[in-house]
């Protein structure tokens with residue numbers, strides 16, 4: 048079971064995005080938080096910046112769309128160069144159609160759940176997805192404290208993935224750091240977004256490496272991974 052570490056450029060210096068992307072080139076993906084000041088109370092960047100970032104780095108882009116009207120906008124992020132596009136189920140009118148469209152355009156399709164959104168109503172949608180994102184903070188800002196109360200949802204989601212025999216990746220985002228990543232991995236996550244824990248470190252590449260080592264060790268010991 049491969050572990051993936053995705054630094055979030057939300058915590059990077061936006062005036063130096065190309066350099067900040069290069070600073071974490073050992074990472075699996077670069078996590079790009081798109082916020083519209085409607086779905087969440089914050090505003091970040093949009094399609095033109097994603098297009099430029101895709102040209103500036105060889106690291107594939109994992110775009111996390113925290114925006115209204117995801118059905119309209121998500122396909123444009125694939126065209127902009129994102130290799131994985133995550134829409135929030137709370138912001139999608141037709142999540143199955145949208146996931147199929149993202150895949151048809153050539154990217155990995157991913158769906159996110161805010162902390163108060165349960166996984167159970169979406170069990171039948173899981174085969175349509177390449178990744179499920181469980182938010183471990185309320186979306187909108189970096190640097191927030193990890194919500195431990197999300198661990199049971201991560202566990203239940205991992206059980207559903209196993210029940211259906213899926214190759215679905217399970218991503219966690221929000222407050223993931225050296226002190227929380229092992230709990231996430233133990234519960235069933237295999238893709239870890241980290242913003243402040245990476246870009247707040249003196250050496251972001253070393254922080255990615257250290258988080259990967261911690262997550263790999265925790266996954267190797269986890270019961271959900273041993274069963275497979």
Ligand SMILES: O=C(CO)[C@H](O)[C@H](O)COP(=O)(O)O
Pocket residue numbers: 055057058078080111113184185186187188189190191220221222223240241242243244
């Ligand atoms: O989606 C997000 C916020 O909505 C960010 O990806 C997330 O918060 C990363 O920052 P940190 O690791 O500092 O919590």
Ligand SMILES: [Fe+2]
Pocket residue numbers: 055078079080111220240
């Ligand atoms: Fe994010």
